[in-house]
Amino acid sequence: MNDFTNYHPVVLLIYYIAVLSMTLFLLHPVVVSVSFIGSLLFYGLLTSARKVWKDMRLFMVIFLLIAGTNPLFVHKGETILFYLYERPITEEALVYGFFIAMMLVAVIFWSKAFSIVMTSDKFMYIFSKTIPKLSLVIMMALKFIPQFKKQIKNVHETQKTLGLYSDNRMKSRLMNGIKTFYSMISWSLETAVEQGDAMKAKGYGLKGRTHFSLFSWQMRDTIFLVTIGLVFLSILIIQVNHGYDFQFYPTVSNVPITLPEIGRTLLVLGFVSLPSLVEIKEYLQWQFAKSKI
Numbered sequence: 001m002n003d004f005t006n007y008h009p010v011v012l013l014i015y016y017i018a019v020l021s022m023t024l025f026l027l028h029p030v031v032v033s034v035s036f037i038g039s040l041l042f043y044g045l046l047t048s049a050r051k052v053w054k055d056m057r058l059f060m061v062i063f064l065l066i067a068g069t070n071p072l073f074v075h076k077g078e079t080i081l082f083y084l085y086e087r088p089i090t091e092e093a094l095v096y097g098f099f100i101a102m103m104l105v106a107v108i109f110w111s112k113a114f115s116i117v118m119t120s121d122k123f124m125y126i127f128s129k130t131i132p133k134l135s136l137v138i139m140m141a142l143k144f145i146p147q148f149k150k151q152i153k154n155v156h157e158t159q160k161t162l163g164l165y166s167d168n169r170m171k172s173r174l175m176n177g178i179k180t181f182y183s184m185i186s187w188s189l190e191t192a193v194e195q196g197d198a199m200k201a202k203g204y205g206l207k208g209r210t211h212f213s214l215f216s217w218q219m220r221d222t223i224f225l226v227t228i229g230l231v232f233l234s235i236l237i238i239q240v241n242h243g244y245d246f247q248f249y250p251t252v253s254n255v256p257i258t259l260p261e262i263g264r265t266l267l268v269l270g271f272v273s274l275p276s277l278v279e280i281k282e283y284l285q286w287q288f289a290k291s292k293i
Helices: 009-025 029-046 049-073 091-117 120-127 132-161 170-201 219-240 259-291
Strands: 080-084 087-090
Touching (some): 009 029, 009 091, 009 120, 009 219, 029 049, 029 259, 080 091, 132 170
Antiparallel strands (some): 080 087
8 A cells, every 4th residue: 555655745744743743742641542543553554463563562661661660750649559668659650651651652653654654765855955964864864774674684694604603602693793793884884985975976965956856746735735734723723722631640630521522532533544544545446446357
């Protein structure tokens, strides 16, 4: 699928900034929970359920670490659950740590999803004219991690084929790991120098240099951008009027089940579901087209 990646890079960047801002600054249990589910769904549609589960097992450790340590260091709150070494463990600190951890994991999954959507060429397209040197450095950094993982796998397999890993003793494995690390350092430096020389030879960053791009603004980009703007503006207006305010200390607020609260929740749900709906729409269209063959 990945139809969402075909939108204009500016639209993708604006949505990414908006959804991250909402997740980070609206610390409301419903908003955080909906954003978390939306990030998992979108990342799963871009990759697979197996990949989501594999990553989730890793981030669950981070989740439990943050959620578990907050009540150990923060003792605010009126509802004391028990005492640990004469220090009170409160329900409010536990709930706050739980949703802070969920918020961070949601941000991680949104970032992982947009690392697939916002490729280095899109990033260069947006920032190459305004901040050419910084955009080049960031682009190289974004490409470095997947390239590094691929290269270290190739080096490891090559050395294994040469019989360097036949000895399973700790000392031999350590020495072989150091050799691999030295090889990767040399490769990283050579790649960075070659990339810089290649961009310099192309006249990158020079004044008056023309730019070629495959990206073009279409009507659907305008529609999607207007939709993002209207929904996000509505969320901001609600927040200005304290619609998404929530209190963790000294007691945890209640989330009333009322029509205004349901409406605010549906608004956030629709906002975080926009990229997933685009992907699902393309999948259904593809299945319908195949059924007609």
